Amino acid sequence: MNGAESLVRTLVQGGVEVCFANPGTSEMHFVAALDRVEGMRCVLGLFEGVVSGAADGYFRMTGRPAATLLHLGPGLANALANLHNAKKANSGIVNIIGQHATYHIDYNAPLTSDIEALARPMSAFVRTSPDAESVARDGAAAIAVARQGQIASLILPADTAWNQADGIAEVEPAEAGASYAPRAVEEAARVLRGGEPALLLMTGSALSAHGLELAARIAGKTGCQVMGQTYNPLMARGRGRFAIDRIPYVIDQALPILQQFRHIILVEASDPVAFFAYPNKPSLLKPNGCQVHRLTAHGERSVAALEALAGVLGAKPHDAQPQPQMALTPPSGALTPAAIAMAIALAIPDNGIVVDESITTGRGFFPPTAAAAPHDWLQNMGGSIGFSPPVATGAAVACPDRKVICLVGDGSAMYTLQSLWTQARERLDVTTVVFANRNYQILRGEFAGVEAGAPGQRALDMLSIDRPTLDWVSLAKGMGVEGRAVHSAEQLCAALTAAVAEPGPRLIEVVM
Template sequence: MSMNGAEALLKTMIDAGVEVCFANPGTSEMQLVAAIDKIPGMRPILGLFEGVVTGAADGYGRMADKPAATLLHLGSGYSNGMANLHNAKRAFSPIVNIIGEHAVDHIPLDAPLTSDIEGHASLHTNWLRTCQSADEMPKDGADAVAAAHAGRITNLIVPANYAWTESQGAVPPVAPETRPRVSDDSIAQAAEALKKGQECCLFLGGRALREEGLVLARRIEQATGAKIVCEVFPARIQRGRGRVSVERLPYLGEFAAEVLKDVKHMVVLGTKAPVSFFAYPGKPSVLTPEDCQIHSVATAQDDQLDALQRLADSLGAPELEMPEDPALPAIPGKEEAFTAEAVGAVVANYLPENAIVSDEANTSGIFSYAMYEGAAPHDWLTLTGGAIGQGLPVAVGAAVACPERKVINLQADGSAMYTNQALWTMAREQLDVVTVIYNNSSYAILNLELMRVGVENPGERAKSMLDLSNPSLDWVKIAEGQGVTASRATNVEEFEAQFKAAVEGKGPRLIEVVL
């Protein structure tokens, strides 16, 4: 069968295991749209904004451990998706972005949508390629998929004329890159530090936070007394009953420094040593004590599970002894105040087995995270890069990757407005997502940050830039306008009934909690 460049690229990517394409295409991508219709094997999912597309690919990659494709329209379309690609880069999510480009002969004419796509696309990746011919397109696609498997965002720019030109056809998949193995010297140095008898910390991120990695970390803790702490915003951590509980480093730098104040040796696996999110007047940016030695054993792209296994073996770590599971939090009575913590208590009690939580609750969820240690086993996905507008799209991608599992999106109202179009995609695809909107009518985190940077007695104009109550957002109408069944809860009793019904049902549902 003869194929044009677009068809050969698509067939190659399907053969390499890419099953989903999150898309917001334009004119320069129409040959690729037609190819998806012609070549079976790839599910197209439309997002009404590119930030939904890229965020969904991030959520898919975190849960599927393999890449989805995105289809983006020129430099402007890619730029619209940049914020969630920033988060995806911090999560080391595998993604293959297919970015349309004008036909080669059209680029010098400087048409209105012409831009420096390579310049845009280079900001989020160390793998970037512009196709040079229809015959080379499928090999470019095979290379992009293989590189993405190593936890990379790969950007493939496709000039429109190569997409419509006849090609020699698809090529076989390229073997994925393997994760580098940590050196024996690094393991030995970490083991030596842990044996010193001083205050030690295992600081974990990445795949070290999967269930297998946490078991190994707890064994090391039992052998050495080192405390286990995970990064502030893990890409994916496996939690709940029967699993190892880990202290999560607080977001606020002062609290984080307090947790780490006595640490003399920090062994880092799957992430970097912790620093403050922002600089503050008179406060240090480095969160570890000055006399703390950092032992960086495995990066986020190294084989972290192998490193933990070898470290545990070198220390003669005993088999795991699990403590009793923490108790579930009590649900407040109907006479008690309806707070964000009350919402967390309800969700923790009714969380389904093997649920996936996409957490962008921000300030509303800050004191509820620990409540879920006694909940049913689940995966927890967080705002890895700090660029808000991730929670709803990541929930979309997680639901596509794991259709048999319930997805719970804990979502702040302000950041939900960045990518609320994800609700439309949930409705169109009938994704099994329950979204809980914390409506406090404020960018509450920024009110806190205003104080922390030393601004005293802010005036009405300053406060107005952080206020969402004039006019107030109506999330029931926003959701219903995009095809998602929605309700509003103003007290604990209402929310408990609505959340219980939502998790017992199927398909997308939104509950607005008015705080």
């Protein structure tokens, strides 16, 4: 077998069974190997931002890395923004990046660039295979890194793909890392027993249904509060689950909430920090004198740590307080954020997946959707827009039996609208809801936030995307996805009901 085939076989044997791809000439032997190797599903994206975002969504839903197949430096460059988001979400990905044949690189042909340098800012592992015999081993090393929730970038010169290789390589099992630090549990118990106002700030694996249930017991027993980060990779939500708030994005809303705490106990979370800096506002959001303690970091077993903490504290299931839940009633009339939130809460089906890049429109989505059917809620961890259509695509590939609802602002959706085509091609069960406010609405607030005064006409032109109006039904149709524009809450409810009732991709343009 050649190097490319040795890699494909190594990937499959290593549990990497999906490859999101946009290949070119230097990747043709990898593509050819797909015909000879069983077990690798290759999904084409018409732009690499779709490819990398889909791999992020796939990892979040399965905990297993997908591969991407990218065409030299520019193909990688196009993937970088969503790789940035994936890196911040601790989503493991194996990037396979084609390169010129080893002997061709120095001739500076048009596509030549410094691929390693491009890969490094977003990757925990960067390696260029020197020869065909090394490809399988390098691929196995990349898989090992990606399994840990990191980005691994393997660069494959064309001759290492087409020359003869020895065979496949085994992925070395991960060293059994510390599951959690018992001393951190003791410290957290001491703080919580102390009775001073305390916040359990959680993200990552702590936000599973079981992690949240344990946190509810601890909160009920000790009186601490529990919150999520502003953004989280995946949160179990809906009826019967412990509904927690997140730290607000807006600093002036976050500060008074955090002001009340003397202790913050971090469960995989970061010390709360402002998304951006603003003149005369703090970067760190905790109050003066607040002590920060860490229960677990990423990579540790947060659920086990919470279990241990609940045990030490004697927090039992009955300690969890009953959850007040908003009543869900079909909205009517204008498409206000509240009406939209209610319509979405009513539409989310049991075991649904919500990928949320609703930015401004969605700031009030949490209270009503806490009363929706049980679901998972995915958010953008890196702040690079164009996140949710690709991530929804990858989540749907990962979970063919679950409905995916992709919530996205029109400005964000334009970044990676090519995702719709992949959804149509693969008949993925994704309902995309585009909030067409025809603005980079968030920037209107930010403009004031950075004390830039009131925008004049030229500045406003950079914040508005209303001229011409984007017609999302036509854009969807152009890529083979059925779309529908809605102008009232009733129409939105009807469109969501119809979309959820049938499998396959749909788009709903919410004209605001």
